[in-house]
Amino acid sequence: MQLAEVVTKLNRLAPLRLAAAWDNVGLLLEPSSPQPPIQRMLLTNDFTSAVWKEAESKNVNLIYCYHPVIFAPLKRLTCATEKQGLLVRAVEKRVAIYCPHTAMDAVEDGVNDWLVGGLGDGMTMALETLNGNPREGYGRKMLLNEPVATLDEMIARVKSHLGLKHVQVARCSKTDPIRIVAVCAGSGGKVLESAKADVLVTGEMSHHEILAAVERGSHVITCGHSNTERGFLHTLKPRLEALFEKAIEVEVSEVDADPLVTE
Template sequence: MSEKIIKHLIARGFSTTNMVNSLGEIVQKLNGFADVKTAESWDNVGLLIEPATPKPIQKIFLTNDLTEKVLHEAVEKKTDLIISYHPPIFSGLKTITQKSWKTRLVSVCLENRIALYSPHTSWDNNRGAIGDWLAKALPHKESHIILPSAENSNIGCGRVAQVESNTPITLADSIERVKKHTGIRTVQVAIGVNKTLNSTVNSFAVCPGSGSSVLKGVQADLYISGEMSHHDVLEAIHNNVSVILCNHSNSERGYLTEFKDTLANLLDDSSIEIQLSESDADPLVTY
């Protein structure tokens, strides 16, 4: 359906709710994959920016963080919908001006009629999303949720699992598997007080992003996360738990490659182009 026809229909009072490739239709499918109601209460998720004039969604752009550099890339690629894992709008905005980068994001999206959707902790908490993806770094048959929701025990953050008994791995093996799975070249490692790089890893726990509060006290040989506080790392290694840290968004970004295929199956429409950001990257770099 052309944009000219859509404007004509709107002018005549027709609803665009059931428009082919409509924003509402795609948001509904995204919520069907990971309901935003399952996100943490403090989070800001779902459809964050909706242009005033509806149009078919023909290009979807995936990013972990929506920075100005990433948004410039999205505009150049003529994106209709950005799915940014982290919500760039979090606290309240009192003005939409050019004075801060956060408000410039909103301004540029609206000017270019780009919608914005952020799933964040709804992806953390739902099965088949980012938590389970990070757990795939090490071989296991099933994982258990560390902090399940009071309403639904199959939803919650963090995963803990036993390594498959027929695939014995060491801490050194685990480090290489995590780097390969996340697509990064370096990680930070803290080794349990009574362990070495050759110690066997029989169990592990993961939490994408910031893992301190979720992983604290979990019984496992190894914690895998993006970041933990200095004192929580010390607590872990003195409890003989080794730690692998990837940097916050490096523990999440790799999931977008898997989600690209998941989204294509959800939409089941070859006319919609799904692109991964090429400029999205963790702000911290190890030299």
Template sequence: MSCHTQRVGLRSFFRYFRHVRGRLSISNSSISKLSFSSKDSSFNLLNLSSASAFCAVARLYHNRTRNSCSQQKLTSGSFVKLPYLQSEFQQRISTSLSIIRSSSKLSKLKLKGMDLKDVLCALDKFAPTSLAESWDNVGLLVEPTPPHHVKTMFLTNDLTEEVLTEAIDQKSDFILAYHPPIFAPLKRLTMRNTKERIIVRAIEKRIAIYSPHTCYDAVKGGVNDWLAEGLGPCNVEPMKTSQKPSDSGWTHRIEYVVPDTSSLLLPLGLGTSVSQVSSTPTENGLQVVHCCNEQGLLSIMESMESSPEIKKTVQITKLEKLPTPGTGTGRICKLKSPVSIATAVQRVKNHLGLQHVQLALGSQKTQDSEVKTVAICAGSGASVLAGVPADVYLTGEMSHHDILAAVARGTSVILCNHSNTERGYLRVLKAKLGDMLNGTVNVIVSEVDADPLNVV
């Protein structure tokens, strides 16, 4: 059914009952709590904020069931049985009601969308790309020619050709792929392999592609924190806290002494590479202090080559990056109440919706052994978890020899397959994006995306 037909149906529905508005005293707050049932199926007005719709259905109910009013009460949260609708007019109302049932279609009519640059700003506010590991490739990977308006955002863990087809069918303007579909550099864009075909089709369909990857691993409330929730009540801390440069962008602080103000000559063209100079008189001259970035530092030192006396007084301090509490690599989880390994395994399976996981018991451990601490890393965790003291490692995959090393230290290992430790977070992210984007963008989670490995 086209959007035009939907609008006509709704207008017909509301126009007939407009004269009853005011006869029924019903608040907007009660609307979202009300459920109705037609002859065939039930639905609710969760996404309908118009009091007129509620009044309309209530009036219909009142006219058709006045003889049984003593048996049913129309109250917030009640279940109302609508009689069968037979007349042509009643069938029109029934059609309108079926439109209301399709909450996703009705929601799309209300969504205004958002400019791409505003979407990127919202995503960066939640998880700045500076949180990503240095080896990663995150952020906007494919950008359509501006202006680009985003009405439908599509979430997936892995962007395969099948998933891209699903996104195109959903008329997506923006794909958030947790794993970067562009990681190794591409020398050409042809149809010869999967990676290149995906990018070509996305460009042809004017679909932006964005990847957060390790940003979402590190951010507070991200993938690793979600994974930790499945263990039960515990105290969760990053293994290594993330750090970011200061907002000013300065990387070094430089101090030196000049004989007088005439000697205080900085090279031209430094621009924003050097902060404003401050100076303090001393017995030996002026103590000069200012901050700079890498390029500014090189320019200053080059200018001092002709002033060896000043150069001898130079002191350089490298500025540390600012720690970001609650964010960082991996997670250490200290359970508030210790459990057995068997219980920990079952909790992981329940949280991830898996029937099977792989378990390697630590040396001298059984499934009844006590678990107090769990080290977590979503995806491939060997390099992150190596040497971390914990009773259990929980990750997606590790190599055979990394598992043997953990077992030898007495640490048990739970493996769930790589993307199984990540994909479930997309449902959580969908809810977060609703708030981040002020409800203006339709957010869809892929139904095709799945881990390629299955236990058979």
């Protein structure tokens, strides 16, 4: 399948118009013509040296990287830094890189719907809606069909859904059953600051954002920035295989991982 056709399909899956104004999304690295057909795609949350070695070993033509590989403007493209060096190698190997980031956060059935969907069943809506669509926008809030009796039970659900042994928890004074949960993948402080929910779940929040949330009466669970995003790639894999009618081999990176661990 040609790159232009692949990009068109990816843009329809998570329309770039949904991305935040500050973001840099879409096709960020394109080989020159004549472009090699896309036969193998690697899904990753971040573009690291370990991921690049994996992509090389698997003869990947396209890296689908959730976080933008180019964000701040580049004044030069040299091998002076590891990040730029990886981009140079990708250019030399004629590997394309596509990055959806906040477009995939905002779209219905995207990252945030996946994140909240593992915490229970209930009515869901975006915290910051776009274009008048309550299911499209940043963050998600769920009114649970069945209240969760304790915060400990909700913590267990978060750990199970994200495959984590540890999370960080800030408890407020409330001991009532949990009826409303709000989530934001990645760094959720700004999106969650006005959320009226019993529990806030995100990757990371600042010290003062957590203090403010607890004072408002919300428990806070932070899980590590990319830990709230990476698992989505496993649900995305079969969707992409169907989208490309299995003309492209899609794999999830085996080495992509959150840089922080609890020891």
